[in-house]
Amino acid sequence: MNFAAILPEIILTVGALVLMMVAAFLGRRASALCSWSAVALLLGATVALIGEPQNAGALFGGLIAADGFGAFGKLVVYLSAAVAIIMAQSWFERDFEHAAEYPVLILLAVVGMSVMVSATNLMSLYVGLELNSLASYVLAAYRRTDERSAEAGLKYFVLGSLASGILLYGISLLYGFTGTTQFEGVAAAFARDGATSVGLLFGLVFTLAGMAFKISAVPFHMWTPDVYEGAPTPVTAFFASAPKVAAVLLVVRLSLDALGPAIDGWRQIMTFAALASIFLGAIAAYGQNNIKRLLAYSSINNVGFALIGLVAGGVAGASSVLFYMTVYVVMTLGAFLCVQRMKSEAGEPVEGIDSLAGLSQTRPGLAAAFAIFMFSLAGIPPLFGFWPKLMVFNAAVAEGLYPLAVAGIIGTVIGAFYYLKIIKAMYMDAPGEPYAKSGSGLETAFIALAAIAVSPLGYLLIGPLGHLTNNAAGSLF
Amino acid sequence: MTGIPTLSFLVLFPLVAGIIALFLSANGARWLALLTTLISLALGIALWAAYDPNGAQWQFVEHYGIGGGIAWAMGIDGIALMLIMLTLFLMPICIGASWRAIEKRVPEYMAAFLLMQSLMIGVFCAQDLLLFYIFFEGGLIPMYLIIGIWGGAERIKASYKFFLYTLAGSVLMLIAMLAMIFTSGTSSIPDLMAYDFAPSLQWWLWLAFFASFAVKMPMWPVHTWLPDAHVQAPTAGSVILAGVLLKMGGYGFIRFSLPMFPEASAQFVPFVFVLSGIAVVVTSLIALVQHDMKKLIAYSSVAHMAFVTFGLFAFNRQGIEGALIVMLSHGLVSGALFLCVGVIYDRLHTREIARYGGLSDNMPMYALLFMLFTMASVGLPGTSGFVGEFLSLVGTYEVSSWAAIVATTGIILGAAYMLYLYWRICYGTQRNADAAAMKDLSVRELWLLAPIAAGVLWMGVYPESFLRPMRADVGRLLERVERAKPQGDAHFTAGKPAPTQAHSTTEAH
Numbered sequence: 001m002n003f004a005a006i007l008p009e010i011i012l013t014v015g016a017l018v019l020m021m022v023a024a025f026l027g028r029r030a031s032a033l034c035s036w037s038a039v040a041l042l043l044g045a046t047v048a049l050i051g052e053p054q055n056a057g058a059l060f061g062g063l064i065a066a067d068g069f070g071a072f073g074k075l076v077v078y079l080s081a082a083v084a085i086i087m088a089q090s091w092f093e094r095d096f097e098h099a100a101e102y103p104v105l106i107l108l109a110v111v112g113m114s115v116m117v118s119a120t121n122l123m124s125l126y127v128g129l130e131l132n133s134l135a136s137y138v139l140a141a142y143r144r145t146d147e148r149s150a151e152a153g154l155k156y157f158v159l160g161s162l163a164s165g166i167l168l169y170g171i172s173l174l175y176g177f178t179g180t181t182q183f184e185g186v187a188a189a190f191a192r193d194g195a196t197s198v199g200l201l202f203g204l205v206f207t208l209a210g211m212a213f214k215i216s217a218v219p220f221h222m223w224t225p226d227v228y229e230g231a232p233t234p235v236t237a238f239f240a241s242a243p244k245v246a247a248v249l250l251v252v253r254l255s256l257d258a259l260g261p262a263i264d265g266w267r268q269i270m271t272f273a274a275l276a277s278i279f280l281g282a283i284a285a286y287g288q289n290n291i292k293r294l295l296a297y298s299s300i301n302n303v304g305f306a307l308i309g310l311v312a313g314g315v316a317g318a319s320s321v322l323f324y325m326t327v328y329v330v331m332t333l334g335a336f337l338c339v340q341r342m343k344s345e346a347g348e349p350v351e352g353i354d355s356l357a358g359l360s361q362t363r364p365g366l367a368a369a370f371a372i373f374m375f376s377l378a379g380i381p382p383l384f385g386f387w388p389k390l391m392v393f394n395a396a397v398a399e400g401l402y403p404l405a406v407a408g409i410i411g412t413v414i415g416a417f418y419y420l421k422i423i424k425a426m427y428m429d430a431p432g433e434p435y436a437k438s439g440s441g442l443e444t445a446f447i448a449l450a451a452i453a454v455s456p457l458g459y460l461l462i463g464p465l466g467h468l469t470n471n472a473a474g475s476l477f
Numbered sequence: 478m479t480g481i482p483t484l485s486f487l488v489l490f491p492l493v494a495g496i497i498a499l500f501l502s503a504n505g506a507r508w509l510a511l512l513t514t515l516i517s518l519a520l521g522i523a524l525w526a527a528y529d530p531n532g533a534q535w536q537f538v539e540h541y542g543i544g545g546g547i548a549w550a551m552g553i554d555g556i557a558l559m560l561i562m563l564t565l566f567l568m569p570i571c572i573g574a575s576w577r578a579i580e581k582r583v584p585e586y587m588a589a590f591l592l593m594q595s596l597m598i599g600v601f602c603a604q605d606l607l608l609f610y611i612f613f614e615g616g617l618i619p620m621y622l623i624i625g626i627w628g629g630a631e632r633i634k635a636s637y638k639f640f641l642y643t644l645a646g647s648v649l650m651l652i653a654m655l656a657m658i659f660t661s662g663t664s665s666i667p668d669l670m671a672y673d674f675a676p677s678l679q680w681w682l683w684l685a686f687f688a689s690f691a692v693k694m695p696m697w698p699v700h701t702w703l704p705d706a707h708v709q710a711p712t713a714g715s716v717i718l719a720g721v722l723l724k725m726g727g728y729g730f731i732r733f734s735l736p737m738f739p740e741a742s743a744q745f746v747p748f749v750f751v752l753s754g755i756a757v758v759v760t761s762l763i764a765l766v767q768h769d770m771k772k773l774i775a776y777s778s779v780a781h782m783a784f785v786t787f788g789l790f791a792f793n794r795q796g797i798e799g800a801l802i803v804m805l806s807h808g809l810v811s812g813a814l815f816l817c818v819g820v821i822y823d824r825l826h827t828r829e830i831a832r833y834g835g836l837s838d839n840m841p842m843y844a845l846l847f848m849l850f851t852m853a854s855v856g857l858p859g860t861s862g863f864v865g866e867f868l869s870l871v872g873t874y875e876v877s878s879w880a881a882i883v884a885t886t887g888i889i890l891g892a893a894y895m896l897y898l899y900w901r902i903c904y905g906t907q908r909n910a911d912a913a914a915m916k917d918l919s920v921r922e923l924w925l926l927a928p929i930a931a932g933v934l935w936m937g938v939y940p941e942s943f944l945r946p947m948r949a950d951v952g953r954l955l956e957r958v959e960r961a962k963p964q965g966d967a968h969f970t971a972g973k974p975a976p977t978q979a980h981s982t983t984e985a986h
Binding site for chain 2 (some may be wrong): 016258360361364375380381382386387390391393394398402405406408410412413415416417420427428440459460463467
């Protein structure tokens with residue numbers, strides 16, 4: 001038993017359980033304590049990612065693997081979860097509900113994600129996914145007195161359970177036809193029987209369909225706008241960042257590892273999911289006036305681009321997906337931090353895009369940061385959001401998938417339209433009612449940091465970040 | 478060459494100044510922008526002086542690796558040098574033109590212009606394919622804001638149209654670039670200019686690049702964003718749009734399409750000529766019926782840019798040099814014409830031609846300068862317009878006499894719409910009291926127009942100053958495309974010797 005290799009998970013699990021007790025006994029008074037302890041635990045777990053044990057390879061009879069890929073995923077997940085916890089503090093400040101359980105739930109979800117990104121067995125995959133999902137359902141409904149939040153939680157739960165069912169059905173088929181739940185074994189069976197076996201093919205389709213729900217890829221995206229809109233903003237920010245990264249990484253490992261020999265089988269499924277997500281995400285966002293719904297469609301759109309890298313496959317493809325998701329997380333967290341600043345004088349959150357009118361004159365700094373995130377999400381150079389898009393297209397071109405690359409890049413033009421809509425509201429419309437001055441200095445620092453990271457200065461990160469993602473992707477093969 | 482990263486400085490200096498400008502007062506931002514552009518211009522002149530026309534093809538080369546297949550690679554040849562000079566020359570004029578015309582949100586305006594300058598210089602300096610793309614596309618952001626924030630009544634629509642149209646044109650180029658990098662294994666533009674792609678691949682790559690440059694240029698029928706953008710943009714925005722941004726299309730053809738895909742370029746010559754021919758005739762006729770001054774000049778830009786494509790795809794020295802001079806000349810002349818429109822727009826706040834008339838009476842100085850620029854646009858000998866259009870037509874004639882004939886009608890039509898415009902604005906009776914009461918050029922406005930007038934005359938009388946730095950580069954380009962040069966229909970053939978006269982034969986006997 002190599003416990004050093006799962007030290008991050010141990011830290012988080014024990015920490016979460018202790019904090020749950022603290023929250024239960026101290027109640028509301030413990031909210032600040034719990035939040036900062038959770039942040040400290042996440043940072044501790046991040047530090048624990050450094051070192052040799054994280055390359056230990058297969059653990060616990062091949063249930064999970066400690067490798068570069070998993071470590072990279074955990075790094076991104078831990079840091080974005082920490083930001084989501086810090087964001088929530090000012091959000092729940094004025095709420096009568098106390099916030100002490102919030103960081104505990106996030107920690108539990110993070111443990112689930114840790115298992116997801118390192119799972120090499122269909123069972124551990126499912127357990128990790130469910131641990132993450134269950135915590136997420138509760139988080140979506142966290143403002144239980146708010147109807148929209150409760151609705152979001154319920155919707156997420158019902159649809160999520162359905163997807164889990166589909167996934168389990170797929171897993172059972174794979175198990176039934178291969179006789180193993182190990183990724184290696186499944187891969188061996190695919191290599192032996194190929195995609196000619198109807199049972200295997202069905203198993204593959206159902207498993208990927210269940211996964212598509214978790215990464216909110218079209219056609220399993222329906223829950224996303226409703227849940228993103230209804231959930232409290234910090235929770236939405238969390239959903240759009242850490243779980244998304246973990247799920248996408250899980251899909252990458254599953255597709256390239258367990259289903260690697262069946263690449264021709266899933267390539268067309270993923271191609272469809274990628275293009276449909278890009279186009280639907282871009283077109284459906286057109287009519288939205290709620291900023292959170294719009295960002296939900298933006299996240300659907302972005303997952304589509306990440307999937308292009310997956311379709312390309314290989315080290316270059318996997319590396320481009322990791323790169324894409326990392327930059328995406330920075331942009332999306334930055335955007336949600338800005339959204340959280342949208343509060344009326346009374347302190348009520350405002351979500352209409354109209355309310356952004358003239359923000360560049362009332363709050364120039366906030367508007368500039370928001371504009372940077374929007375242009376970056378749209379992938380317009382010279383902002384850094386352009387580079388990950390370039391990388392996934394590069395991976396596709398290197399595989400000779402020209403139609404996919406061309407279709408995807410046309411999607412960026414359509415998508416650019418709705419990002420421009422936000423910029424137009426902020427910069428070209430006459431100022432409306434100003435927002436209340438709010439938010440902590442730490443959040444402002446995060447916004448500034450994220451804006452600098454996706455500004456042209458971000459190009460300096462290409463070298464180091466590319467090195468990390470290449471190493472991580474290399475450990476898959 | 479000198480070891481000092483001059484080009485990087487030219488790119489980064491306005492960027493830094495732009496960021497500083499955001500934090501200044503309106504007047505502070507104005508002065509900072511003016512100083513920045515003037516210092517850049519001085520630096521540009523020093524660059525021109527230091528450039529050795531007989532030296533290496535790429536000078537002032539810089540190269541810093543960033544990793545991940547992109548490098549901060551800078552370097553210029555004579556063609557890029559001239560376009561950089563055009564940009565640097567127009568920038569202080571743009572700032573001056575906005576001195577009084579822009580009153581709201583001045584710091585942001587000046588920052589947008591300085592950012593624009595930085596990106597434009599970057600386009601002409603970039604020696605890495607992806608770096609070029611980043612600068613090329615990055616220019617959309619400041620221009621979108623300039624049109625959208627400080628534009629006219631329909632500014633929102635125009636800004637969207639500008640942004641999405643040009644973006645849609647450009648994205649396919651990115652895929653083509655990735656395919657090129659993947660095939661050749663390098664993203665360095667000088668290396669790619671010497672790389673021979675398979676003709677079948679060239680065909681696709683050429684089309685992808687064409688889509689981008691044709692929109693930027695703009696060529697008929699993808700020019701429709703231009704009139705809207707020009708009409709709605711503030712005066713300085715129009716100047717920079719017509720003066721520099723449109724030149725990026727032509728620059729792209731010279732830098733990428735011709736040397737990298739010579740076979741495909743030759744194959745597409747008829748296609749380009751047909752589009753250019755339609756552009757010349759159709760947009761000239763459209764220009765003839767415009768009521769809006771800016772729209773008229775915008776359509777005339779499309780017609781003039783067709784001379785550039787004619788000349789470039791003629792595959793001979795006259796054509797390419799002519800196209801380059803048309804680009805430089807049009808940058809000066811159309812910029813000046815937009816400034817002329819701006820001058821009277823600032824006084825009367827309308828672009829309706831019918832609201833003016835007889836301005837030569839109350840604004841003689843203005844009428845004189847406007848006349849000069851009108852004549853330059855028409856292509857009167859002695860102005861820059863003539864040199865470029867003449868060379869370009871000579872080059873075109875060698876390849877296709879029909880194309881040359883169609884193109885020449887553009888000169889006639891150009892004279893028609895420009896003179897008609899001039900007549901309606903400066904001559905005739907003064908119908909409107911408010912137009913008749915307008916004051917002549919202020920000192921500031923004179924300072925904006927006079928340098929351009931001097932440039933136009935200089936280029937018209939002694940174009941050698943501008944051709945000399947580019948000559949060697951045009952020669953290299955010709956060498957490169959020689960193998961694919963299309964068979965023209967006009968040839969120099971040695972005439973048959975005249976038959977010996979009758980009386981001489983008798984004498985022999």
